[in-house]
Amino acid sequence: MSYSTPESRTLHAAFAEKVDAVLSALEMEGTLPADTSRSNVTVEPPRDASHGDLATNAAMVLAKQAKTNPRELAGKIVEKLQADPEITEAEIAGPGFINMRLADGAWLRELATIAEFGEDYGKSNMGGGSTVNVEYVSANPTGPMHMGHCRGAVVGDALASLLEFAGHKVIREYYVNDAGGQVDVLARSAHLRYREALGETIGDIPEGLYPGDYLVPVGQYLANELGDKYQAAAEDEWLPIFRAEAVEQMMGLIKDDLALLGIHHDLFSSEAALQAAGKPEAAEEWLRKHDLVYDGVLEAPKGKAPPEDWEPVELPLFRSTKFGDDQDRPIKKSDGKWTYFGADLAYHMQKAEDADALIDIWGADHAGTVKRIKAAVAALSEGEGTPIPFDVKLVQMVQLMRAGEPLKMSKRSGNFITLAEMVDEVGKDVVRFTMLTRKPEAQMEFDFAKVVEASKDNPVFYVQYAHARIHSTLRKGAAEGFAPSVKNIELLGAEELELIKQAAQFPRMVEAAASAREAHRIAFYLYDLAGAFHAYWNLGNDNPQKRFIVAQDADLSGARLFLAAQIGQVILNGLAILGVEAVEEM
RNA sequence: GCGCCCGUAGCUCAGUCGGAUAGAGCAUCAGAUUCCUAAUCUGGGGGCCACAGGUUCGAAUCCUGUCGGGCGCACCA
Numbered sequence: 144m145s146y147s148t149p150e151s152r153t154l155h156a157a158f159a160e161k162v163d164a165v166l167s168a169l170e171m172e173g174t175l176p177a178d179t180s181r182s183n184v185t186v187e188p189p190r191d192a193s194h195g196d197l198a199t200n201a202a203m204v205l206a207k208q209a210k211t212n213p214r215e216l217a218g219k220i221v222e223k224l225q226a227d228p229e230i231t232e233a234e235i236a237g238p239g240f241i242n243m244r245l246a247d248g249a250w251l252r253e254l255a256t257i258a259e260f261g262e263d264y265g266k267s268n269m270g271g272g273s274t275v276n277v278e279y280v281s282a283n284p285t286g287p288m289h290m291g292h293c294r295g296a297v298v299g300d301a302l303a304s305l306l307e308f309a310g311h312k313v314i315r316e317y318y319v320n321d322a323g324g325q326v327d328v329l330a331r332s333a334h335l336r337y338r339e340a341l342g343e344t345i346g347d348i349p350e351g352l353y354p355g356d357y358l359v360p361v362g363q364y365l366a367n368e369l370g371d372k373y374q375a376a377a378e379d380e381w382l383p384i385f386r387a388e389a390v391e392q393m394m395g396l397i398k399d400d401l402a403l404l405g406i407h408h409d410l411f412s413s414e415a416a417l418q419a420a421g422k423p424e425a426a427e428e429w430l431r432k433h434d435l436v437y438d439g440v441l442e443a444p445k446g447k448a449p450p451e452d453w454e455p456v457e458l459p460l461f462r463s464t465k466f467g468d469d470q471d472r473p474i475k476k477s478d479g480k481w482t483y484f485g486a487d488l489a490y491h492m493q494k495a496e497d498a499d500a501l502i503d504i505w506g507a508d509h510a511g512t513v514k515r516i517k518a519a520v521a522a523l524s525e526g527e528g529t530p531i532p533f534d535v536k537l538v539q540m541v542q543l544m545r546a547g548e549p550l551k552m553s554k555r556s557g558n559f560i561t562l563a564e565m566v567d568e569v570g571k572d573v574v575r576f577t578m579l580t581r582k583p584e585a586q587m588e589f590d591f592a593k594v595v596e597a598s599k600d601n602p603v604f605y606v607q608y609a610h611a612r613i614h615s616t617l618r619k620g621a622a623e624g625f626a627p628s629v630k631n632i633e634l635l636g637a638e639e640l641e642l643i644k645q646a647a648q649f650p651r652m653v654e655a656a657a658s659a660r661e662a663h664r665i666a667f668y669l670y671d672l673a674g675a676f677h678a679y680w681n682l683g684n685d686n687p688q689k690r691f692i693v694a695q696d697a698d699l700s701g702a703r704l705f706l707a708a709q710i711g712q713v714i715l716n717g718l719a720i721l722g723v724e725a726v727e728e729m
Numbered sequence: 730g731c732g733c734c735c736g737u738a739g740c741u742c743a744g745u746c747g748g749a750u751a752g753a754g755c756a757u758c759a760g761a762u763u764c765c766u767a768a769u770c771u772g773g774g775g776g777c778c779a780c781a782g783g784u785u786c787g788a789a790u791c792c793u794g795u796c797g798g799g800c801g802c803a804c805c806a
Contacts (some may be wrong), residue, residue, distance in 0.1 A: 182746085183746070183747095185745090185746070185748090187745070189748090189749075190744090190745095190748085190749075190751090190752090191750080194749075198748090198749090200748065203748080203786075203787085206786090207786095212786095213786075236749075237748085238749080238786060239746080239786085240748075240749065266769075275798085278779075284772070295781085302774040320806065323806055324805070324806080325805085325806065371733070383773085434745055441804085443803070444802065444803055445738065453803070455803095456803090456804075458803095458804065469732065469802085470803090473803080473804055475804080476805095477804060478804080480804090481805055482805090482806095483804095483805070483806050484804095485804095487806095503748065506800095507733085507734070507799080507800050507801085508800060508801065509800090509801080509806085510732080510733045510734070510800060511732070511733075511800080511801040511802055512800055512806095513732095513733070514732080514733085526776045537733080537734065537800090539734070539735080539799080539800080540799075540800075580741095580742080580743090581741090581742065581743090582742090582743085584734055584735075585734080585735060585736095585742085586734085586798090586799065586800095587741090587742090588741075590741095590749070593741090593755095596768095601754095601768090602754085604768060605754090605768080605769090607768095608766080608768055608769080609767090609769095611766075612765080612766060612768095612769085615765070615766055616765050616766090617765095618765095619765050620765080623765095651745090652745095655745055656745095659745080663743090664743090667742095667743060667744090667753090670743095670753080671753085671755090674753085674754095677769055678769090678770065678771085680765085680766095680769070680770080681761085681767085681769060681770035681771080682770090683764070683768095684761070684762065684764060684767085684769085684770070685761075685764090685771095687764070687765095690764075690765055691765060692765055707765095707799070728766095729766075729768070
């Protein structure tokens with residue numbers, strides 16, 4: 144698989160290479176020692192634009208190795224940089240920064256590059272085609288998706304897209320927890336609805352079963368499929384059948400809900416199938432062979448009062464303390480069934496077979512189990528080389544609000560806000576973008592009243608509006624006979640160049656966001672780019688000569704429309720990563 | 730009691746591998762619309778980056794401790 148914009152072709156990477164070449168030359172001359180470590184050298188835009196287009200800290204980082212002071216070393220670097228015709232200015236600043244200004248032509252060429260690559264602009268080969276498994280959502284198949292699942296779903300999906308864009312192969316995976324006690328509860332709840340569908344009066348749903356109405360059609364479906372065969376049968380006769388049927392129905396609901404958010408997984412892995420295939424047994428055997436599982440007795444929980452029925456039991460324990468966990472963890476229960484962790488351990492083993500790196504997106508309420516699963520993955524490489532890279536991303540709770548008032552949700556009464564209701568009320572794009580305008584590990588508020596306001600307070604409209612304005616202008620240009628054209632882009636001036644510089648950051652942002660595994664950076668970047676565009680647009684309010692379409696000047700109009708089209712392209716590409724539609728009209 | 734996450738402007742939040750004078754929106758004050766979409770823009774005021782130490786040329790960022798908020802803490806999922 145080849146990628147259209149290899150790293151070396153992006154503007155920033157090209158200039159980083161120029162700096163690197165200068166350092167190599169200084170090594171040849173003996174100014175720098177031959178084995179100089181450059182790992183801390185950065186070449187990036189300074190925060191303050193008045194310092195220039197790019198800055199490097201090379202002199203400060205390398206001064207010690209060169210046995211000189213930063214400013215002196217900077218002088219030698221600057222001397223060589225100035226020889227490059229595309230670097231119009233290179234000067235020493237502050238403690239030894241080197242600030243560079245690039246020739247306009249370099250930026251204009253990047254603008255043409257955007258057009259050349261189109262929807263591939265910003266793609267990177269950073270990932271080198273390596274496979275990353277992103278497991279996200281993985282909600283229990285016991286009912287429709289509710290709000291609590293939403294953030295993790297969006298964060299995981301956007302991260303998956305981001306990694307694809309950055310040159311990884313991505314497996315989007317959903318782990319179906321269809322083997323635990325709660326799917327038995329689901330099966331019993333479905334059986335009750337089945338009897339109801341066959342005409343029985345069931346009254347109130349008993350405590351401990353799922354009361355939600357969403358099981359009514361499941362009962363009807365089962366009545367149609369199975370007749371009254373299991374109406375009076377013993378539980379162990381019907382339980383496995385009802386469990387499987389109900390889970391399948393629930394997964395149908397969940398997939399429909401996810402589709403409302405534009406989320407589609409590549410792979411649904413069943414815990415029950417995993418167990419049926421004997422994977423946990425295989426894992427246990429392997430771990431015992433490496434002395435990572437032993438039979439032992441857990442201590443009573445400290446600090447808080449132990450449960451009344453606490454008693455010491457001997458269980459097979461995984462040595463997670465060896466990998467930094469606080470205590471060893473049981474992989475089997477006293478009834479001989481696998482614990483959730485025991486199965487999950489085998490599941491991660493299975494995922495690791497087909498991927499070069501693993502990422503799990505979990506809700507923050509599972510924070511307590513991160514250490515043990517990290518320990519499990521670390522244990523997989525016991526005795527054989529480097530461990531598989533593994534990240535667990537914790538997504539914090541969302542506090543739902545309406546006009547400043549917290550919304551209370553109660554699972555018991557079945558009174559929770561579903562994902563479908565949420566998407567229906569505010570729309571897919573608002574849900575997705577809003578969830579991505581905070582870093583996932585920080586708690587956030589989601590106010591139903593605020594997020595639908597069509598204002599600058601609401602970033603999704605702000606960014607989409609910029610894209611819509613661009614297309615409005617392109618339409619108007621077309622109507623008046625002006626087409627975007629790369630031919631005369633040298634007519635673009637200082638204000639346009641500022642906009643181009645902002646757009647040219649996109650490939651950098653993609654790589655930075657992908658290596659940090661933080662899709663939200665793309666959202667913030669797009670917000671800034673949209674802001675720069677809106678600011679430029681408004682210049683035309685005061686001065687008609689600064690509009691995109693200047694009726695008397697076809698060459699200039701063509702160049703500016705070309706600029707507009709490329710800004711739109713970058714917004715489109717960024718929104719595509721986030722899974723948000725780039726509307727052309729609002 | 731222990732573990733994990735968070736603490737940045739009145740509010741909601743960014744802040745790149747440690748980099749230069751810490752940013753944006755909202756709110757507030759003052760302005761811009763015979764105009765390609767004002768769902769926009771320009772400017773002002775607003776900060777002990779929770780607190781105290783440490784690391785170094787340099788700390789909101791890394792380390793230690795304290796305080797505050799959230800989540801979790803035997804075989805549940």
